[in-house]
Amino acid sequence: MGLLHAADWRAEWLRVEEVTPEDAAQKPAPPKLSVISAVYGTHDNQRKFDVTEKVRESVASKGGVLMVQASNANFGDPAVGGGKRLEVVYEVAGKRYTVSAGEGMFVTASEPADAFEAPRVKRLQTPRYLRRDFSVADRPVRATLYATALGLYEMRLNGQRVGDALLTPEWTAYDKRVQVQAYDVTPLVRQGANALGALLGNGWYCGTVQCWPPQICLYGYEPRLKAQLEIECADGKRQIVATDDAWLGSLDGPLRFSGIYEGETYDARKEMDGWDAPGFKSDARWQPALIDRAAKAGALVWQRSEPICVTRELKPVAVTEPKPGVFVFDFGQNMVGWTRLNVRGAAGDTIELFYNEMLNPDGTVYRDNLHAGKMGKAQSQTVRYTLRGGADETYEPHFTYMGFRYVEVAGLKAKPDASLLTGRVFHTAFQQTGNFTCSDPQVTRLVENIQWSQRGNMMGIPTDCPQRDERAGWAGDAQFFMPTAVYNFDVAAFFSKWLFDMCQDSFVEGKGFADMAPYYGKLGAGNTGWGDAGVVCPYVLYRTYGDTRVIEAHYAKMKRHVLTLSSACTNSIRGPGAYGDWLNVGGGAKGEVCGTAYQVYLAELMAEMAAATGQGADAASFGAMAREARAAFRKAFFREDGSIAESSQTGYALAFTMGLVPEALRGKAAAKFKGEVERFKDCVATGFIGTPRLLTGLHAAGLDDAAYRMLLRREYPSWLYPVTLGATTIWERWDGWRPDKGFQDPNMNSFNHYAFGSCGHYLFECVGGIAALEPGYQTFTVAPVIGEGLEWAAASYDSIYGKIVSEWRKSGGKVQLKVVVPPNTRAVISLPAASAEQVLEGGVPLANAPGLSFLGAGDGHVRVHAGAGTYAFGF
Numbered sequence: 001m002g003l004l005h006a007a008d009w010r011a012e013w014l015r016v017e018e019v020t021p022e023d024a025a026q027k028p029a030p031p032k033l034s035v036i037s038a039v040y041g042t043h044d045n046q047r048k049f050d051v052t053e054k055v056r057e058s059v060a061s062k063g064g065v066l067m068v069q070a071s072n073a074n075f076g077d078p079a080v081g082g083g084k085r086l087e088v089v090y091e092v093a094g095k096r097y098t099v100s101a102g103e104g105m106f107v108t109a110s111e112p113a114d115a116f117e118a119p120r121v122k123r124l125q126t127p128r129y130l131r132r133d134f135s136v137a138d139r140p141v142r143a144t145l146y147a148t149a150l151g152l153y154e155m156r157l158n159g160q161r162v163g164d165a166l167l168t169p170e171w172t173a174y175d176k177r178v179q180v181q182a183y184d185v186t187p188l189v190r191q192g193a194n195a196l197g198a199l200l201g202n203g204w205y206c207g208t209v210q211c212w213p214p215q216i217c218l219y220g221y222e223p224r225l226k227a228q229l230e231i232e233c234a235d236g237k238r239q240i241v242a243t244d245d246a247w248l249g250s251l252d253g254p255l256r257f258s259g260i261y262e263g264e265t266y267d268a269r270k271e272m273d274g275w276d277a278p279g280f281k282s283d284a285r286w287q288p289a290l291i292d293r294a295a296k297a298g299a300l301v302w303q304r305s306e307p308i309c310v311t312r313e314l315k316p317v318a319v320t321e322p323k324p325g326v327f328v329f330d331f332g333q334n335m336v337g338w339t340r341l342n343v344r345g346a347a348g349d350t351i352e353l354f355y356n357e358m359l360n361p362d363g364t365v366y367r368d369n370l371h372a373g374k375m376g377k378a379q380s381q382t383v384r385y386t387l388r389g390g391a392d393e394t395y396e397p398h399f400t401y402m403g404f405r406y407v408e409v410a411g412l413k414a415k416p417d418a419s420l421l422t423g424r425v426f427h428t429a430f431q432q433t434g435n436f437t438c439s440d441p442q443v444t445r446l447v448e449n450i451q452w453s454q455r456g457n458m459m460g461i462p463t464d465c466p467q468r469d470e471r472a473g474w475a476g477d478a479q480f481f482m483p484t485a486v487y488n489f490d491v492a493a494f495f496s497k498w499l500f501d502m503c504q505d506s507f508v509e510g511k512g513f514a515d516m517a518p519y520y521g522k523l524g525a526g527n528t529g530w531g532d533a534g535v536v537c538p539y540v541l542y543r544t545y546g547d548t549r550v551i552e553a554h555y556a557k558m559k560r561h562v563l564t565l566s567s568a569c570t571n572s573i574r575g576p577g578a579y580g581d582w583l584n585v586g587g588g589a590k591g592e593v594c595g596t597a598y599q600v601y602l603a604e605l606m607a608e609m610a611a612a613t614g615q616g617a618d619a620a621s622f623g624a625m626a627r628e629a630r631a632a633f634r635k636a637f638f639r640e641d642g643s644i645a646e647s648s649q650t651g652y653a654l655a656f657t658m659g660l661v662p663e664a665l666r667g668k669a670a671a672k673f674k675g676e677v678e679r680f681k682d683c684v685a686t687g688f689i690g691t692p693r694l695l696t697g698l699h700a701a702g703l704d705d706a707a708y709r710m711l712l713r714r715e716y717p718s719w720l721y722p723v724t725l726g727a728t729t730i731w732e733r734w735d736g737w738r739p740d741k742g743f744q745d746p747n748m749n750s751f752n753h754y755a756f757g758s759c760g761h762y763l764f765e766c767v768g769g770i771a772a773l774e775p776g777y778q779t780f781t782v783a784p785v786i787g788e789g790l791e792w793a794a795a796s797y798d799s800i801y802g803k804i805v806s807e808w809r810k811s812g813g814k815v816q817l818k819v820v821v822p823p824n825t826r827a828v829i830s831l832p833a834a835s836a837e838q839v840l841e842g843g844v845p846l847a848n849a850p851g852l853s854f855l856g857a858g859d860g861h862v863r864v865h866a867g868a869g870t871y872a873f874g875f
């Protein structure tokens, strides 16, 4: 993927006029256009016709719109060939314009744009088909297609789909930046006749986006396409085919409707065979596409992250018939994407597919939780396909996605075969980097569930959920989950992209970073844990990959965020924030405790990031700010007995992971923390703010026994409770569904929300014990916590230097630990053994083991320094 240099763009934004009677009534009359002259003839002027009157008639018959085809048929020239053109001079509001087009093409008025302004009635637009023929004189040796849309597009070239990226150009604040995708299409372009085609849908640009209640047309009123094909031929000539006035558009194709939340409607009877191939004869279903110079689009930027692609297919594991004629396909896994339909039947039959995550007691698909605003559930996650009839038909949607494990199928004439539907899983196509398995299959499943929720909620941006009418770039969720996310998958590119959305495009003057990105001005900014993502996420990215560019890119905005919030504090105490410890079940902490803890943490991160980028003065002043805020926290909230005011598990988790506990109170505070764990009988009672730090907080407090007990707890509320109920992803709420109570509040009850999966990093960082010492893992620790309740654990992380492995197993009162340290890295390995004499490596005493040097022993641990290699410890 690359980017065409700004000066090399020849393409225009293209739109296809869709005027309903409703639009026509609302549309102001365009300024009057009068044709001054029109000439049709050969380029060499040998043949020339004055066609002014004919063009005037055409304009009059189209209600004042200039849109006329330069053709012999229109202008009565019997001489075929010779390459003619039409040139029209016209006037609007006292200004003259000249437009022209070659034979077969349309002349359209392109100025002033206002005369052709998009309809201003907000409604969902019909998907567009666009096409253009072109011919290539010589053999093409290289061809690159650059494409983007205000909306969503799929490009086609000579009858084939271009690339495999989905939902392009993905979601950004379109008024600020629009991503461009580049495709190598050399194998698709040929000498002679060619055709480019495009499908264009509303997407987030002018489709539905949740604004409490949902709204449409947030960025614009209709979708537009911009594309440029650059061809280099064997003879050295270059040819450009761009979106220009030679494109035709159709609103009458088979894709009848498409919406991110809503799904798609496709009528295969309307398919236009060959529309995307050369030689297609366009008919009345096609009209000239219009150049839109009024389109307001942000800067065209390259795509930083991996594209959204299908990464795996799932076959149904069961098909049931809960009601006569209603079939439910179970994919065995809550997934995000869509299904491929393979069907045969009669023309005009319509099949309806309803997608969601859980079942009703009667075995039909539960859909009440799709409804979270004004949009009815009947419009959510639904595919309607009308058959063309006769042969086997295959269909996959285009501009939507669904969160589902089950699909309810209606409209079939007979019981279907399982091959009717294939699950297609897609997301930003990052590589998996983390693996964790252990002796407790439910903990292993928990990690898989966390990873599935990450796949499902990283769709160009990190989302809260993938199914109901929300799917927003909630920054809090991303921030809470990020320390876990970076173990699971290589998210360097993904977060690099989103941090532009967050840090550059979602800064609200006077408030700091918005609570979500892309931000469309509808909700808050600067709220504890949410807006703070704009500082925390760049930091986690930097720590994981050791690349300071993320700091440099966003430093100024991060600094303003922290200064804005610190100046809003009263005596260094930050206010409560809008969401508090969201969805906690009694184990939270009051808003000021969370806010002030975050204020200390942000200042610490800024000090570290300033130092890492050579900004000494800032490092010092943020360091001072952190000290002041920490002192204020201690004074306001810590009591002599080690307790934290109005705090339960969350308050202690923050204090122990954010360096807030006074040294003198460590023991007492740890005892209070333990008390809060016991008060809830080892259950997890924290919300979004506390949960990511709960187990690592207990670890920092020296309470790994309690951490293990909480991790392994199966009763409600706990991480394993949903696993015992068959969950295959992380639920938004601890009690999304309970056998004794049924479903939680359908207005907000997602079964695929990664926020509570934010405990995952404890498994890699503490149970496996793999953690970076230096940003980027050139040095790291392997310090596994070998606790009660697990017999073995195997963790690995593919760092940017290579795979780090930590695998331990208890046997006969001893422990075997395998550690892999990749090339060009060094590790500090901490073994839970009383003395070096108790430890063997590769069967020999530590002192004789190659590659290791002894660092020290104490607190029940032996520490060694290890160079690259594979080690087998026994102790």
Ligand code: BGC
Residues within 6 Å of the ligand: 464, 465, 470, 474, 476, 477, 579, 582, 748, 753, 755
């Ligand atoms: C979302 C959350 C989000 C929250 C803000 C919810 O509707 O689903 O995950 O962080 O709003 O409190």
